[in-house]
Amino acid sequence: MYTTRYVIGFILILTASVAVALTGLREVTKNKAAQNEDIFNKRAILSAVEDYLPDGKKVSSLSDEEVSQLFAQMEQPVLNMQGEVLDGVQAENVDMAQERKKPEAERRLPLYIYEHNGEKFYILSVRGKGLWDEIWGNIALKSDANTIAGAAFDHKGETPGLGAEIKDNPAFAKEFEGTKIYEDGKYVSVKVRKGGAKNKTHEVDAISGATVTSDGVSEMLYRGIKYYQPFLEEIRQSEKAQGLLIQ
Amino acid sequence: MAETAVKEKEPLFQFGKKERHLITDPLNDNNPITVQVLGICSALAVTSLVYPSFVMAIAVIFVTAFSSLFTSMLRTYIPKQVRMIVQLVIIASLVTVVELTLKYLNYPIYKQLSVYIGLIITNCIVMGRLEAFAMANKPWRSFLDGIGNGLGYGAILIIVGIIREVFGKGSLFAGSPIELKIIGPSMDYFINTADSVLFGWYTNNNLMVLPAAAMFIIGILIWIQRSYNTKLVDVS
Numbered sequence: 001m002y003t004t005r006y007v008i009g010f011i012l013i014l015t016a017s018v019a020v021a022l023t024g025l026r027e028v029t030k031n032k033a034a035q036n037e038d039i040f041n042k043r044a045i046l047s048a049v050e051d052y053l054p055d056g057k058k059v060s061s062l063s064d065e066e067v068s069q070l071f072a073q074m075e076q077p078v079l080n081m082q083g084e085v086l087d088g089v090q091a092e093n094v095d096m097a098q099e100r101k102k103p104e105a106e107r108r109l110p111l112y113i114y115e116h117n118g119e120k121f122y123i124l125s126v127r128g129k130g131l132w133d134e135i136w137g138n139i140a141l142k143s144d145a146n147t148i149a150g151a152a153f154d155h156k157g158e159t160p161g162l163g164a165e166i167k168d169n170p171a172f173a174k175e176f177e178g179t180k181i182y183e184d185g186k187y188v189s190v191k192v193r194k195g196g197a198k199n200k201t202h203e204v205d206a207i208s209g210a211t212v213t214s215d216g217v218s219e220m221l222y223r224g225i226k227y228y229q230p231f232l233e234e235i236r237q238s239e240k241a242q243g244l245l246i247q
Numbered sequence: 248m249a250e251t252a253v254k255e256k257e258p259l260f261q262f263g264k265k266e267r268h269l270i271t272d273p274l275n276d277n278n279p280i281t282v283q284v285l286g287i288c289s290a291l292a293v294t295s296l297v298y299p300s301f302v303m304a305i306a307v308i309f310v311t312a313f314s315s316l317f318t319s320m321l322r323t324y325i326p327k328q329v330r331m332i333v334q335l336v337i338i339a340s341l342v343t344v345v346e347l348t349l350k351y352l353n354y355p356i357y358k359q360l361s362v363y364i365g366l367i368i369t370n371c372i373v374m375g376r377l378e379a380f381a382m383a384n385k386p387w388r389s390f391l392d393g394i395g396n397g398l399g400y401g402a403i404l405i406i407v408g409i410i411r412e413v414f415g416k417g418s419l420f421a422g423s424p425i426e427l428k429i430i431g432p433s434m435d436y437f438i439n440t441a442d443s444v445l446f447g448w449y450t451n452n453n454l455m456v457l458p459a460a461a462m463f464i465i466g467i468l469i470w471i472q473r474s475y476n477t478k479l480v481d482v483s
Contacts, residue, residue, distance in 0.1 A: 036354035161456030
């Protein structure tokens, strides 16, 4: 049998040496890891405009440097709920998960203005609830602030093969392309419809077997895009003034 | 103790018949998953795609091998009252090493494996081997035993992963640089796949993506293994 003093000494030495070793390793890897996470999140945002990346590339074929470069070129305003641009913040520094915990009136809205061949895309971030946990997405609107150019979704813990299809099945996000969020100047958002989309301009097909997640996406889009209304309306007005808006 | 003192003269890294068995036994006769039925939780959870299964297998091999090595090196100094705590400290720190390394090298796969890397700590294979083998054997043999058990676990993980991914997703190694599309229509699947299609009519089996499928597959693997390896069959 070992004495208590020996046991305590042994444990102290062991844990202290382990702690030092792990802290050292963390310090060495910290910067690269944070950078990796940053690039990972940026790729998720870019996948909303996957069809409009330079040289017809896909998000997965972009190098890390190219991703950072695209973001450096982007205008990244942060809006408040009244649609005013906040000073001193970059959209990429806004954590949507934190924003969702705040009361609605105090939330900040990140906006990415992406340009491709002279055409502007407004990438909006939305976040809501799925069946098991949070779901979120990035929606790219064309310069008319009405037509959806692309969408990308992700989730924390939806069922694989069912709710998780919002991310795993690119066909789902693809359905959103070309749908419109306004009808005759009125905001209607895009609905995920169970049993098949009837009105192809404002509805997409739901994922069979994942009703709650599909409804969650509808709800998330309706509410999330609505937050951006003051800003989107402004754009639509100026577009209208220029006579560019057809609908 | 007296016995070990006599054998001190034999080479440190001997690789004879006994050592070979330490590696090969866990692959078949003493497989951690199909025979000892340990580590089932992660085997069900991470095997829906081959690539994460592969990374998980490597992570577990690393943890079993080095935790066995370190535990065995410390075995004469570890106070028996607190040996489990000591083992846990060793396992947990190695798992943290894996986690930090993954974050550093490949963030997307770290995201995909998420909690299951952390859960290697609770994987019964690791602690089971420390208690059963490393606490009573020399470092080199313990290290080989760790590698063997990690390999036995990883082999099952990859077999299950291949079956589940091919039938559930129609692809192989999705998410890795060598992603392949095996069966089914190529349209409605991952970005960046090759267009070679074998059975265009095949519809992905959604059951295969769910953890329950791994349960069936492991069950069938146990059945096949026992029909070949009759000494595993419990006659009583």
